[in-house]
Amino acid sequence: MIRIFRIPVLLLAVAACQRANAEPGGTASLPRGELRGLAGRIVFVSERDSQPEIYSVRPDGRGLRRLTDAASADYPAAPVPGGNALLAVSVTDEGEQQIERMVMLGYDGSATSIGPVSARVRSPSWSPDGRWVVFESDTASFRDLYRMRRDGGGLQRLTQNPEGNFEPSVSPDGQSIAFVSSRDGDAEVYVMRADGTGTRRITAFHRDDWAPRWSPDGKRIAFLSDREGADRVFTVGADGLDLQRLDTTAPDSALAEAEPAWSPDGTRLALTVRRRGGTARVAVQDLRTGKRTIVSGADEVASMPAWSPDGRHLVYVADRQGDPDLRIVRADGTAASTVVRSPGPDWLPRWIP
Template sequence: MQPYHGVTAGTLVFQSDVAGRPKVFTLEIATGLVRQLTHGGEWRDESPRWSPDGQWIAFTSNRAHYGAQPETGTPDVDVYVMRTDGSAVRRITTDPGNDYDPSWSPDGQGLVFSSDRASRGDLYRVRIADGHTDRLTTNFVGRAIMPAVSPDGSKVAFAAQTLRLGAFWVFQLHVLDLASGRTEPLPASGGACWPSWSPDGRALYNVQLDREPSFIQRRDMTSGGVSLAHSNPSLWSYYPRVSPDGQWLVVSLSPEHHEGENWDLALVSTSDPGRRVPLTTGAGNDRLADWRPR
């Protein structure tokens, strides 16, 4: 990994398999300093997300099935949290199912995640303090996955394969209202996945898959208008996350669509979709980056 130096202030957390199975790293954008936070050759640590106060990182791992006292059965994925230096690792979910893609509530007291523990994929919310878990969707059509809690904590954007296209079901974006429990699909969101809110909650960025390679869209949540946020004719664009000041997206780019195909991180200006600045290059797949709050 060879970070680009001196573009903007900020710290990213991301996953990379540069040293084997995926682990969690941080990157200081101004200096290019990269730190590896998690270790261990047998398990996978993935999907890191900063807490709202910037003091904790949530991530997923199957590490409970390895080490000195491994759990029995098929290795499943659970949600964990740790300090920003990789210390004080604590397991948050223990259900015998796979829990994916944690997203913090704005008060830092809970996480929304997707799980196949009782279905192909539904959304759940877990309380950090004691692990109390509520189910938010039940047998959602097409699997409810990739959750993103809104900045005000009232809604969760997510993706599900709910649109029929020929012989296939394609992704569509939905929004869950946490107060009422109702979900609604977003208009003109066929082929869209991996939603990410702007800091003010007025816009939603997403991956768009209705042509190849994929590109990034911006959705105005008031008007419903959709605009291009980034595209590249030779690279797949994935996993957008917006900087705390709203000026940059961090994305993962690859010449191939599937995992294991040389993903690298880049910054994209939110005011100029054509302005792209590389952050990492070389071996390994660097994906699912997130910005540390200021």
């Protein structure tokens, strides 16, 4: 089975909840001083301007800036290590064809198109030093992986398989790339050297495995799999050994998991969980104890968690009345506050140092 990967979109066809005056589920509000003390900025997609555009905001909601202003739909894809630029995917309709390109956005307002322009150019992942990036594209095939320098030069094709290669993820040391390939009949996770040599198959099952994410120490890879009848998070050693389901209880086909995100110290995973017929919630699982904590409110549809640089907070998308906003919550779920609220969906947050 060939799995087609798409730019993430927030599914809005969900039952809306009445907006309450209190914080979700009775959760306390984050103190203003705590919010103002949070480092970095949050970049996200907003549709307040009728089409997806990229905005930046401080964690306390101040300093809102629009970073894109073009006749295209723009999505934040991969912040450049070092925090001085953001690689975005820009999508335009040209005649009857959709065209995608990568754009380097400077936080000073500059924007430069780099790399190939094609129907599919997506899923960029940076080397730790920010000198090169790997991405998937249909430039010369159904879908293969390419590497190029930050300035757009030195384009190198890393894979050549007619079945497709997707979702590259560069290891923390920059020596390896995890990715998904359908070369053996269904989507599996593979690892190769950063120059495209030495490919090793990491997972082997007759159902799909996808969305690989390296742990911060590079020793394990988290990924999604439907091998038990529902999408669930698994982890595996970088050598392909010691496969583990994140939820160590019995298999449960009524529970779906998505969007795993490693904490900066690698001791926890944030994810989205939803029981069949229920509402999507954001959870944090401690990998040392196995304890899972729901951190989003009971009166909201929650998704797309992203960690703060220090691992003490998360930003996520909260839909409480059919109009998604951005909320910040403590990683233990004890307090949360809405930091971005506007007419029109706000989603796909990335928290950059």
